[in-house]
Amino acid sequence: MANFNIDAKKDMTYDAIVIGSGISGGWAAKELCESGLKTLVLERGRLVEHVIDYPTMNNDPWDLELRGAVAAEEMKEHQKAARSGFIGENNRHFYAKDDENPYKEEKPFMWLRGNQMGGRSLLWGKQCYRWSDLDFMANAKDGHGVDWPIRYKEIAPWYTHVEKFAGISGEAIGLPQLPDSHFLPPMELNCVEKDVKKRIEKEFPGRNMIIGRVAHLTEPLNGRGQCQSRNRCDRGCPYGAYFSSNAVTLPAANLTGNLTIRPFSLADSIIYDEEKGKAVGVRVIDSETKEVMEYYAKIVFCNASTIGTTQLLLNSTSNRFENGLGNDSGELGHNLMDHTYRVGAMGKFDGHEDTYYKGRRPNGIYIPRYRNIDEKSTTDKFVRGFGYQGGAGRANWGAGANQEAFGGEFKDALMKPGDWEFFITGFAECLPYHENQVSLDRENLDKWGRPTLVIDAEFKENELAINKQIQIDAVEMLEKAGLKDIVGFDNEHGMGYGVHEMGTARMGRDPKTSVLNATNQVHAVKNVFVTDGACMTSSSCVNPSLTYMALTARAANHAVSELKKNNL
Amino acid sequence: MERREALKQTALFGVATAIFPSLLQSCKEVSRLNWQPKFLSVKHAELVSALVDTLLPKTETPGALEMKVDIFIDLVYGKLNGKAGQKEMDKGMDDFNATCKEKFGEAFADLSLENKTKILKMEEASSPKFNGSVWGTAVGKQEPVGFYRSLKSTALWAYFSSEDIGLNVLSYDPVPGPYQGCILLSDVGNTWSL
Numbered sequence: 001m002a003n004f005n006i007d008a009k010k011d012m013t014y015d016a017i018v019i020g021s022g023i024s025g026g027w028a029a030k031e032l033c034e035s036g037l038k039t040l041v042l043e044r045g046r047l048v049e050h051v052i053d054y055p056t057m058n059n060d061p062w063d064l065e066l067r068g069a070v071a072a073e074e075m076k077e078h079q080k081a082a083r084s085g086f087i088g089e090n091n092r093h094f095y096a097k098d099d100e101n102p103y104k105e106e107k108p109f110m111w112l113r114g115n116q117m118g119g120r121s122l123l124w125g126k127q128c129y130r131w132s133d134l135d136f137m138a139n140a141k142d143g144h145g146v147d148w149p150i151r152y153k154e155i156a157p158w159y160t161h162v163e164k165f166a167g168i169s170g171e172a173i174g175l176p177q178l179p180d181s182h183f184l185p186p187m188e189l190n191c192v193e194k195d196v197k198k199r200i201e202k203e204f205p206g207r208n209m210i211i212g213r214v215a216h217l218t219e220p221l222n223g224r225g226q227c228q229s230r231n232r233c234d235r236g237c238p239y240g241a242y243f244s245s246n247a248v249t250l251p252a253a254n255l256t257g258n259l260t261i262r263p264f265s266l267a268d269s270i271i272y273d274e275e276k277g278k279a280v281g282v283r284v285i286d287s288e289t290k291e292v293m294e295y296y297a298k299i300v301f302c303n304a305s306t307i308g309t310t311q312l313l314l315n316s317t318s319n320r321f322e323n324g325l326g327n328d329s330g331e332l333g334h335n336l337m338d339h340t341y342r343v344g345a346m347g348k349f350d351g352h353e354d355t356y357y358k359g360r361r362p363n364g365i366y367i368p369r370y371r372n373i374d375e376k377s378t379t380d381k382f383v384r385g386f387g388y389q390g391g392a393g394r395a396n397w398g399a400g401a402n403q404e405a406f407g408g409e410f411k412d413a414l415m416k417p418g419d420w421e422f423f424i425t426g427f428a429e430c431l432p433y434h435e436n437q438v439s440l441d442r443e444n445l446d447k448w449g450r451p452t453l454v455i456d457a458e459f460k461e462n463e464l465a466i467n468k469q470i471q472i473d474a475v476e477m478l479e480k481a482g483l484k485d486i487v488g489f490d491n492e493h494g495m496g497y498g499v500h501e502m503g504t505a506r507m508g509r510d511p512k513t514s515v516l517n518a519t520n521q522v523h524a525v526k527n528v529f530v531t532d533g534a535c536m537t538s539s540s541c542v543n544p545s546l547t548y549m550a551l552t553a554r555a556a557n558h559a560v561s562e563l564k565k566n567n568l
Numbered sequence: 569m570e571r572r573e574a575l576k577q578t579a580l581f582g583v584a585t586a587i588f589p590s591l592l593q594s595c596k597e598v599s600r601l602n603w604q605p606k607f608l609s610v611k612h613a614e615l616v617s618a619l620v621d622t623l624l625p626k627t628e629t630p631g632a633l634e635m636k637v638d639i640f641i642d643l644v645y646g647k648l649n650g651k652a653g654q655k656e657m658d659k660g661m662d663d664f665n666a667t668c669k670e671k672f673g674e675a676f677a678d679l680s681l682e683n684k685t686k687i688l689k690m691e692e693a694s695s696p697k698f699n700g701s702v703w704g705t706a707v708g709k710q711e712p713v714g715f716y717r718s719l720k721s722t723a724l725w726a727y728f729s730s731e732d733i734g735l736n737v738l739s740y741d742p743v744p745g746p747y748q749g750c751i752l753l754s755d756v757g758n759t760w761s762l
Contacts, residue, residue: 062731072650085705188749356753359744397728401721404692408627489707
């Protein structure tokens, strides 16, 4: 792969500027560069070159002094993010330091950030599901939030477009509420999952248990290798087997010769030209030197992550937009959503003692939504729905901690795999509430002099009602599937733990109640596009990243066509 | 240097007072261990060594002491635990030894194997358990499990994540290739180490 061009200084003017290089920013860069636009990608953190900058990718536990755990002194840098349980010595260089990037939680909100080239595309869960009209019509149907300005048929070809390039493995089963993707071969279920699937589908007509649909290659694609089941994804994949900006979209953008990426470039604000009535560029703070500079372009794509983009827009004030760029509706920063997390059930499976599996499959099972999908499945306890992720595996030596035993025989028995265990954990759709919001804290500035953020959001009655159902249904399904020692659980997480922040600059039909139009353009500033999670009008109950990819590709191609027509 | 370090550590954790006979006493204690704790007091290190040896003794496979489980727990104590965690563990170890003295008149490390076994059986019966976990995080509200079960869990981690066990005893496969969901356990043997 050719080196990335990072010499932005010699040229301050581009056709397009993309702010952020994560999942959506990478797609914006690829689509715009391939359409012939000279594109500058602004990345607030450092460069992370595929493979070259994955220093921990091959570590075994014993290669590190603390076997992968993070020392208390170092963990102080990640005090907020540590709540996720995701941070270890092998991946923490991909997590932003909380102490350098403060924000205020009016109510508990865990904001996980990846401030480097590739952003959280290096860290994501890679579950990829298409949304359906059940999702795109949800707000219109029950009156929460505003109507999506698009329907499934408008985004379907763009799903196909991004899936073909990203590589999504999965099985097509033709469910209307979870449309099939363009799939690579599915990963395999293990023996217990196959049994549990049979039992659940028999006992609960209308429910399905499928292998997770994931952005892992199950066969080689465009020079990328297939998944080797190491499950060390969050350190960077040497095979490029999972989708990340670093392995997939940015190298493609780079191949065109049209890409410049500028690291250490904190987008401070978008420069709005009152006379022209449009944005003309981006004010950037060099995050290392604190030097302020301006870059200019015909179009600007905001892909700084849901909350990052919102911070940028709120901070982009002018005479025309006193409360943030494009904030005529007053909805900018509002309607923050996430999915609930860690509510479900687990149990033990009797049987299959003589079977095992090979590989650490970075994937599990998925139970698509089955509540409120048609008249028959409608409940009056809540609106919207939920899906489950989960999986089966055999316990290892860790189970020994709870066993009332010790000594030589105990130790040697732990060399063999233990009980088969199976769990499912639900993800509930979250409604868009105006009062769940992100706002600027102008009293407290970060080390670059920018206002910090206050996040004030919580799950409410409907989400809690769904969580209740998630646990009840989970326990019931595990019982009927023949599992033993079943434990239902609800960790009662606040928002942010799902790491599916969405909705703070929502799309809509009416500029009075939304920030973006049907092609992700700021209603009042048509050459500014927002295609990360901020644009989402509702949250569905399925993982959102694939939809960000599709919306981004669609918006980028619209931008190019509008530019050609001199409409921007 | 090692000796100076030892004195510094024992003083730091209040095992020895500043007077000379106590220092001699601590030197005598150091001689019980064949390793030098960096963070634990000698008295506590002795307890940890004796405990992990009782939990995971040598059989046909290596024991915890061969895998330096006690030395790793010293590191965990010093580096993974914050100040509050260290204090809690100190108290847990002191209480544990106090129970041993109350029952059998000696600290755990000095007990016969028979009495060690009796103590651990009591601890097993009375210690709270860990909740199950999903994706590495405990589900539900985890009650404190107390010193014994917490140490047992750390000892298992230290032992089974050690290089010799990971490479040579468990089934090691850093690059498994495409996932195979349903194979015979007999084709693998021991648990995968990674």
